[in-house]
Amino acid sequence: MVKQKVKRQMSKQQKFAQRRRLQKGEANLITKERRENMQNIKWSLEAANFWG
Secondary structure: OHHHHHHHHHHHHHHHHHHHHHHHHHHHHHHHHHHHHHHHHHHHHHHHHHOO
16 A cells, blocks of 8 residues: 555656656757747848848
8 A cells, every 4th residue: 555655656757848848948949949049030031131
């Protein structure tokens, strides 16, 4: 009985930690994507100014 409860609790903690990691990773991916988009916009504006 106690073993099952401890095991269940550990699995809940592991699931929660994994979910937190995934969300953290997703946030970083979104930030990276946003940064790349801003950089592409800047480069395209610089190219437009270059060609007049």
